[in-house]
Amino acid sequence: MPLYIEGCFFLDDSFLGGQVVSTKTIFVLANSFKHRPGRCVAGREVVIGNFGYRMGGWVRPVSPSGKEGSLSDQERTLTNGSSVALKTFADIHVLRNENKQFQPENWVLDDRRPWSLSQFRMSPPSLSQAIETPPYLWLQPDQQTDRVSHAYLTQHPPAQSLYLVRPQQVRLSFFTNSQGKARKRVLFTYNDCDYDLALTDPEAISRYCPLEVPAQGQPAMNKILDPAGTLLCVSLAGEWNGDHYKLVAAVIEERG
Numbered sequence: 001m002p003l004y005i006e007g008c009f010f011l012d013d014s015f016l017g018g019q020v021v022s023t024k025t026i027f028v029l030a031n032s033f034k035h036r037p038g039r040c041v042a043g044r045e046v047v048i049g050n051f052g053y054r055m056g057g058w059v060r061p062v063s064p065s066g067k068e069g070s071l072s073d074q075e076r077t078l079t080n081g082s083s084v085a086l087k088t089f090a091d092i093h094v095l096r097n098e099n100k101q102f103q104p105e106n107w108v109l110d111d112r113r114p115w116s117l118s119q120f121r122m123s124p125p126s127l128s129q130a131i132e133t134p135p136y137l138w139l140q141p142d143q144q145t146d147r148v149s150h151a152y153l154t155q156h157p158p159a160q161s162l163y164l165v166r167p168q169q170v171r172l173s174f175f176t177n178s179q180g181k182a183r184k185r186v187l188f189t190y191n192d193c194d195y196d197l198a199l200t201d202p203e204a205i206s207r208y209c210p211l212e213v214p215a216q217g218q219p220a221m222n223k224i225l226d227p228a229g230t231l232l233c234v235s236l237a238g239e240w241n242g243d244h245y246k247l248v249a250a251v252i253e254e255r256g
Contacts, residue, residue, distance in 0.1 A: 038070030089118035161236035175220035
């Protein structure tokens with residue numbers, strides 16, 4: 001039988017190749033594009049107690065070999081042959097925390113062992129249990145709301161780089177900009193602050209922009225969502241050209 005310590009199962013075969021492997025059960029809340037065809041998967045850890053479970057902190061498994069931790073198709077394929085999906089419980093095998101200052105949720109994946117649908121037998125939680133209410137989303141004074149500088153984060157390290165929040169207003173927008181680049185954005189208001197962030201959720205893109213993004217000079221394709229039934233998983237990305245960009249990694253609709 002495995003030995004359980006809060007948040008981790010240390011299995012009988014957990015000492016592989018000189019490394020301790022632990023299994024974490026996560027409730028998946030993001031499965032977004034990252035260095036295509038790679039993905040970034042993240043979720044809340046399931047902490048099991050004597051009388052049920054609660055949602056623990058965030059876990060973002062990262063590849064030991066992929067570009068900036070991006071997960072390959074194989075690394076996120078379950079033992080039943082399917083790909084990991086939103087709002088499911090999954091068991092993942094990790095070696096250690098990456099100890100990354102700006103993304104403390106990162107855990108290095110043991111890529112020798114496939115993920116599996118968890119044998120955890122309780123019903124999925126109400127999403128309301130997972131909603132977070134930070135006062136703001138990594139705001140930097142006098143900076144655009146879609147980014148924060150590396151220098152600023154060095155002086156103000158974030159407590160976490162993932163949040164699940166309910167917006168006050170939310171609109172998806174698909175268009176081609178003046179430089180001829182296709183853009184997929186989420187414009188939303190949270191705590192009376194307006195954000196305009198890149199959308200990296202493949203399911204939301206497929207659902208609301210099934211065709212090509214409108215060509216340059218054509219009107220944007222917009223979709224207004226009901227904020228009362230919409231949650232956004234917002235992620236702070238790694239450094240790029242001196243900045244860390246904020247992304248909407250998942251658009252989760254509670255109804256329909």
